[in-house]
Amino acid sequence: MNRKIDKRTLLKGAVAAFVAVPFGVRAASHAGKEHMVNIVGFAFDPPALDVQVGDTITWTNKDSAPHTASADDGSWATGTLRKNESASVVVTNGMSGDYHCKFHPSMTAQLMLGMG
Ligand SMILES: [Cu+2]
Numbered sequence: 044m045n046r047k048i049d050k051r052t053l054l055k056g057a058v059a060a061f062v063a064v065p066f067g068v069r070a071a072s073h074a075g076k077e078h079m080v081n082i083v084g085f086a087f088d089p090p091a092l093d094v095q096v097g098d099t100i101t102w103t104n105k106d107s108a109p110h111t112a113s114a115d116d117g118s119w120a121t122g123t124l125r126k127n128e129s130a131s132v133v134v135t136n137g138m139s140g141d142y143h144c145k146f147h148p149s150m151t152a153q154l155m156l157g158m159g
Pocket residue numbers: 085109110111144145146147150
């Protein structure tokens with residue numbers, strides 16, 4: 044008897060947690076725009092991008108040299124992108140805006156985080 048009640052309680056808890064997460068994510072974000080940033084000629088294009096929480100940013104490397112998009116404070120990074128490779132990052136609260144290429148520190152750019 045006791046064991047049966049415990050199982051039901053656990054199941055209810057699991058369902059509540061499962062439902063709560065997607066609702067929370069939707070409430071905190073807007074429609075979720077897609078942004079494209081090309082890496083070409085050892086530069087990020089565009090060098091400054093207006094983004095909001097929930098947006099997705101995709102970097103594509105058009106150069107022969109490998110590049111990354113790496114937050115100056117280390118909070119996010121794409122990893123190494125070789126020629127014609129892409130990687131995406133979803134904008135989250137508290138994400139820092141200034142970023143660079145870890146192989147070429149003179150390559151810098153900025154995400155301008157809006158309130159959504
Ligand atoms: Cu680079």
